[in-house]
Amino acid sequence: MKKFLFLISFAVMFPLFALRPGDQVGNPEFRLKWIDCTPFKVGTLTAEDKAVTPPLRALVFMFTRSDSSDRVMQILERTRQLYRGKLLIAAVSPDTEHDIKSFHKRHPDSRVRLVADAERKLTPLFMAGSMLYPMAFLYDADGKILWNGEAVDLAEAVEAVLSGKFDTAKQRKVSQLLDEMQQRMRTGEERPLRRVAEQIFRLDPANPSALRMRLFSLENRGDISGAWELVAQQMKAAPGKLRLYYTALDMMRRYPQLRNELPALSDRFFESASMPGQLLSFAEALLVNFPDDISALTAAHKILSGKAAFSDLPPRDMAHYHVVCSRMCYLLCNVAKAEEHSRKALEIYRSQRNAAGIVQCEKMLEFYRRLKTLDTGKF
Numbered sequence: 001m002k003k004f005l006f007l008i009s010f011a012v013m014f015p016l017f018a019l020r021p022g023d024q025v026g027n028p029e030f031r032l033k034w035i036d037c038t039p040f041k042v043g044t045l046t047a048e049d050k051a052v053t054p055p056l057r058a059l060v061f062m063f064t065r066s067d068s069s070d071r072v073m074q075i076l077e078r079t080r081q082l083y084r085g086k087l088l089i090a091a092v093s094p095d096t097e098h099d100i101k102s103f104h105k106r107h108p109d110s111r112v113r114l115v116a117d118a119e120r121k122l123t124p125l126f127m128a129g130s131m132l133y134p135m136a137f138l139y140d141a142d143g144k145i146l147w148n149g150e151a152v153d154l155a156e157a158v159e160a161v162l163s164g165k166f167d168t169a170k171q172r173k174v175s176q177l178l179d180e181m182q183q184r185m186r187t188g189e190e191r192p193l194r195r196v197a198e199q200i201f202r203l204d205p206a207n208p209s210a211l212r213m214r215l216f217s218l219e220n221r222g223d224i225s226g227a228w229e230l231v232a233q234q235m236k237a238a239p240g241k242l243r244l245y246y247t248a249l250d251m252m253r254r255y256p257q258l259r260n261e262l263p264a265l266s267d268r269f270f271e272s273a274s275m276p277g278q279l280l281s282f283a284e285a286l287l288v289n290f291p292d293d294i295s296a297l298t299a300a301h302k303i304l305s306g307k308a309a310f311s312d313l314p315p316r317d318m319a320h321y322h323v324v325c326s327r328m329c330y331l332l333c334n335v336a337k338a339e340e341h342s343r344k345a346l347e348i349y350r351s352q353r354n355a356a357g358i359v360q361c362e363k364m365l366e367f368y369r370r371l372k373t374l375d376t377g378k379f
Contacts, residue, residue: 017135017148018128021171025143028125033097033116035104040088040113042122044143055141056087056158060151061123062134064095064103072134072151073103077110079155087158090115091134094123147171153208156243174204181213193217205237206244215247224255235268242278245269246285253289262290266299276309277317284324291331304328319348319357326364339368 019025027043045053062072073091080089090113093100097116104114117123126137134151138158146168147157160166177200184193193214200210211234218227228251235244248265252258266286273279283303290296304310310321322345329338342364349357 017126017130017175018124019126019137019145019148020175021145021147021168023145025137025139025145027143028122030121030125031118032092032122033118035097035100035114035116037111037113040090042090045141050141053141054086054088056083056138056146056161057140058087058089058136058138058154058158059122059126060089060091060134060136060154061127062091062093062151064093064100066133068134069103070106073107073110073112075152076112076154077107079158080110080112082155083158083162086162089113089154092117092122094120144168148175149209156208156241170203174200174207174210177203178207178209181210185213185217190217190221201234201237206234206241208243211247224251224257227251228255228258228261239268239272242269242273242282245272245282249285249289259290259293259295262293262295263299266295266302270299270303276313277320279303279306279309280317280321280324284320284327287324287327287331297328297331300328301332315348315352316354319345319352319354322348323360323364330368335368335371339365342368 025043032039032042040053040057041049042057042059060072060076062069076089076091080087092115093103094117095103097118100114100116127135132150136147136149136151136154136157137145138147138154138161139145146161146166149157157166177196181193181196181200184196197210197214200207204210211230214230215227218224218230228248231244231248231251234241235248238244245265245268248261252262252265266282269282270279273282280303283300286296286300304325310318313321322341326338326341326345329335329341342361346358346361346365349361
């Protein structure tokens with residue numbers, strides 16, 4: 001998914017941004033149309049504003065008619081929920097108000113604010129003609145930009161800022177180096193590209209944009225072993241960056257010759273992850289991507305068997321747990337147990353009035369019902 005978003009934004013590139021980490025947003029007074037939502041102040045906050053506004057704000061510039069727009073909105077909504085009370089997100093689009101309202105209708109439950117850049121002045125203030133959409137700018141209550149990067153990486157940046165593990169001056173250097181790296185990608189200069197990527201990784205191990213660009217270049221040249229080695233190096237440099245393990249899983253899915261690395265990768269993830277939700281998502285990724293691989297099933301079984309880790313999950317996560325267990329039981333040929341878990345998930349989703357979850361579970365139960373009607377005695 002992340003690679004897909006990168007390719008969308010990489011199609012046309014004008015690498016320079018008007019605003020970078022360390023710059024001030026100021027107080028732009030452009031006419032903006034907030035679509036069925038409460039506006040928030042874009043620029044520097046007053047003392048009164050700070051008392052009622054979360055410490056972080058993000059503007060995400062995007063096209064609502066792009067093929068990736070729905071997926072981007074889902075990612076932003078999950079980020080908003082994860083950092084509720086700490087982060088405000090506004091998706092700003094230079095599209096027409098009609099297009100943005102149509103997009104809004106597809107996401108009626110999202111609380112990410114949608115903004116039409118009516119005069120098309122706010123977008124060039126930040127983007128300076130760049131076509132690297134969707135692009136996020138994260139800034140603080142004083143209007144100082146802390147980070148800018150691809151929207152898919154916003155949550156990771158927010159987490160780093162809130163944990164105190166963030167250096168805005170370093171991010172400014174990274175932003176400038178990423179511009180150079182993009183230029184090297186355009187001209188196909190392999191050695192300079194590698195050199196710039198190494199500079200970025202020294203400043204910011206496992207930087208997501210640099211990693212995606214470098215992997216794209218290596219895979220495009222057919223250097224799969226080099227791409228795998230790069231991922232392994234970055235996992236060693238930043239073992240706590242759990243997205244790296246999903247990058248590795250994606251490579252294994254696309255390149256079967258790497259599958260023998262799956263047991264070791266699963267063990268490393270198990271050592272690095274600490275939250276139940278993290279373990280659950282990894283187990284689901286194993287089951288979805290490698291349903292016929294015994295190493296994947298064994299690793300997922302190990303995770304799901306640690307019931308103590310999942311005993312105190314909030315309702316939404318507990319429903320997710322039962323959904324994943326249902327898939328596990330189905331792959332272990334225990335349809336009755338798979339049905340049991342699906343019914344438990346359905347009960348939780350109904351109590352939470354989660355329409356998407358209800359539909360998902362009802363489809364799973366119908367699948368199991370019809371599966372049991374098939375007569376194996378006919379062949």
